[in-house]
Amino acid sequence: MTLLGRRIPIFFSLVVWFIVWEIIGRAKLSTIVPPFSSVVIAGFTIVPTEKFSKAVMISLRSFAVGMAFALLVGIPLGVLMARVASLGKVLGMWVNIFVSAPISALVPILMAVIGIGESTVVITVFLFAVFVILLDTQVGIKQADRSLVEMARCFGARRYQLYTKVLILCALPEILAGVRLSVIRGVKGVVIGQLLIAILGVGELFELYSQHFLMEEFWALVIIVFMFAFALSEAVALLERRVEYYASSR
Amino acid sequence: MPAETIVEVKEIDMTYEGGVEALAGVSLALPEGRISTFLGPSGCGKTTLLKIIAGLIPPTHGEIWVKGKKVDGPGPERAFVFQDFALLPWANVLRNVAFGLELRGLPAQERHAIARKHIAEVGLKSFEASYPHQLSGGMRQRVGLARALSVDADIILMDEPFSSVDEQTRRKFQEELLDLLRHKHKTVIFVTHSIEEAAYLSDQIILLSPRPGTISNIIRPNIDREGRNPDEIRRDKNYLDAVDEIWEILKHYV
Numbered sequence: 001m002t003l004l005g006r007r008i009p010i011f012f013s014l015v016v017w018f019i020v021w022e023i024i025g026r027a028k029l030s031t032i033v034p035p036f037s038s039v040v041i042a043g044f045t046i047v048p049t050e051k052f053s054k055a056v057m058i059s060l061r062s063f064a065v066g067m068a069f070a071l072l073v074g075i076p077l078g079v080l081m082a083r084v085a086s087l088g089k090v091l092g093m094w095v096n097i098f099v100s101a102p103i104s105a106l107v108p109i110l111m112a113v114i115g116i117g118e119s120t121v122v123i124t125v126f127l128f129a130v131f132v133i134l135l136d137t138q139v140g141i142k143q144a145d146r147s148l149v150e151m152a153r154c155f156g157a158r159r160y161q162l163y164t165k166v167l168i169l170c171a172l173p174e175i176l177a178g179v180r181l182s183v184i185r186g187v188k189g190v191v192i193g194q195l196l197i198a199i200l201g202v203g204e205l206f207e208l209y210s211q212h213f214l215m216e217e218f219w220a221l222v223i224i225v226f227m228f229a230f231a232l233s234e235a236v237a238l239l240e241r242r243v244e245y246y247a248s249s250r
Numbered sequence: 251m252p253a254e255t256i257v258e259v260k261e262i263d264m265t266y267e268g269g270v271e272a273l274a275g276v277s278l279a280l281p282e283g284r285i286s287t288f289l290g291p292s293g294c295g296k297t298t299l300l301k302i303i304a305g306l307i308p309p310t311h312g313e314i315w316v317k318g319k320k321v322d323g324p325g326p327e328r329a330f331v332f333q334d335f336a337l338l339p340w341a342n343v344l345r346n347v348a349f350g351l352e353l354r355g356l357p358a359q360e361r362h363a364i365a366r367k368h369i370a371e372v373g374l375k376s377f378e379a380s381y382p383h384q385l386s387g388g389m390r391q392r393v394g395l396a397r398a399l400s401v402d403a404d405i406i407l408m409d410e411p412f413s414s415v416d417e418q419t420r421r422k423f424q425e426e427l428l429d430l431l432r433h434k435h436k437t438v439i440f441v442t443h444s445i446e447e448a449a450y451l452s453d454q455i456i457l458l459s460p461r462p463g464t465i466s467n468i469i470r471p472n473i474d475r476e477g478r479n480p481d482e483i484r485r486d487k488n489y490l491d492a493v494d495e496i497w498e499i500l501k502h503y504v
């Protein structure tokens with residue numbers, strides 16, 4: 001972001017928004033927008049509570065398990081879809097549909113089939129995250145330099161070496177981009193899954209705060225969830241930048 | 251002095267998926283320890299023929315025999331130098347040169363020692379830790395050559411190895427190649443677009459006709475290179491005759 005020809009750090013633009021928020025809150029324009037400062041205070045009061053840490057633990061667990069499955073399925077299956085033409089054709093259409101489909105609409109069906117519990121949330125996370133990983137991995141492997149593959153074969157690469165020493169590394173920039181996007185979707189998955197179930201983790205807290213009209217706490221939780229998603233995706237972006245030096249020189 | 255045949259190309263036909271007929275009825279014998287060159291108009295199937303010999307693509311019909319064995323894929327006695335270098339962008343020069351040995355499972359210390367020797371041979375001693383994108387085209391090609399030398403293959407296949415470098419570098423590179431190969435008694439099979447380069451470097455030049463590639467002529471310049479400098483060789487009657495002869499034939503194709 002630039003202002004008057006000067007680059008201003010993203011931090012300062014956030015500060016500006018928070019000030020605007022504070023002013024709107026103090027002006028009491030709307031009951032659902034409390035001043036920013038009281039949201040921060042509410043944040044500090046809810047974080048140390050046992051209820052909060054319990055909710056976070058449950059949410060983190062669902063998120064981690066769902067993401068782990070998404071990575072374990074998404075990357076290998078994406079590689080296979082790129083390498084086995086028939087598989088790519090059969091699954092490609094579905095992946096393309098689901099990558100842009102409103103997955104939230106499926107959660108009530110999951111609840112009906114699997115029940116109201118943690119596994120439903122885990123599957124929601126998985127479904128939110130997996131398709132973008134699949135798609136990006138597939139694209140990355142498909143775009144992998146053919147002459148590098150030929151080179152490796154020529155120098156006697158076995159089939160697994162072709163994957164571990166050439167193809168996966170060729171596709172790493174795309175795979176990481178997919179992972180970064182999937183992390184954000186995964187966080188959405190946890191929140192939406194738990195919100196719809198309404199008796200678990202962060203979703204339960206959201207439900208509680210909005211029912212009792214605790215807007216300060218509600219917004220504090222929103223900010224905490226945002227910060228978590230942002231921090232995770234930045235961590236992946238950091239990894240991405242480390243492989244960028246060769247991605248840009250391909 | 252007649253040399254023994256190391257690569258035999260037997261009645262190769264190659265039709266690509268989609269019906270492009272690249273090669274038709276190509277039969278050849280390539281002598282051991284010599285430099286043979288494929289020369290011909292663009293698209294006549296030179297790269298295709300080289301890759302078939304490398305075992306990278308199976309021919310539609312016909313067979314390749316190397317050292318008395320039928321080829322059904324790449325093998326350790328053949329190494330390839332790629333026109334587009336084919337260097338791993340995430341690996342430094344040392345790892346790239348040692349890559350063939352890494353694939354064979356040689357321990358890091360051993361393969362790096364071998365790679366270092368060949369990196370020095372191609373004149374890149376101080377660039378071991380550099381990455382491909384930090385090197386010029388000519389230097390990348392040297393890395394590709396060092397990688398092919400590292401696996402100690404008897405036969406080195408090169409696809410237009412000098413096409414991406416300027417004229418001075420090209421000549422210097424040619425000299426070094428001649429030197430290196432005469433010492434090591436490698437068999438070299440390479441593709442070029444340059445008549446002068448073919449005549450200057452080769453013991454045997456295989457002229458291919460336009461697509462589908464067939465063998466149109468085989469020319470053996472018979473240049474005496476022993477103890478003579480490049481300029482003397484370029485004034486040699488046999489060299490000049492070979493250039494003329496090749497041009498006479500190729501001129502009908504353009």
Ligand SMILES: Nc1ncnc2c1ncn2[C@@H]1O[C@H](COP(=O)(O)OP(=O)(O)OP(=O)(O)O)[C@@H](O)[C@H]1O
Pocket residue numbers: 266267268270271272291292293294295296297298299461
């Ligand atoms: N993978 C492929 N699929 C289909 N056709 C191909 C393929 N590779 C090459 N061809 C075709 O086969 C013919 C011979 O190609 P090849 O690359 O062997 O020619 P070349 O003699 O090396 O040409 P150049 O001098 O331009 O490098 C060309 O017409 C090309 O279009």
Ligand SMILES: [Mg+2]
Pocket residue numbers: 296297298
């Ligand atoms: Mg070619």
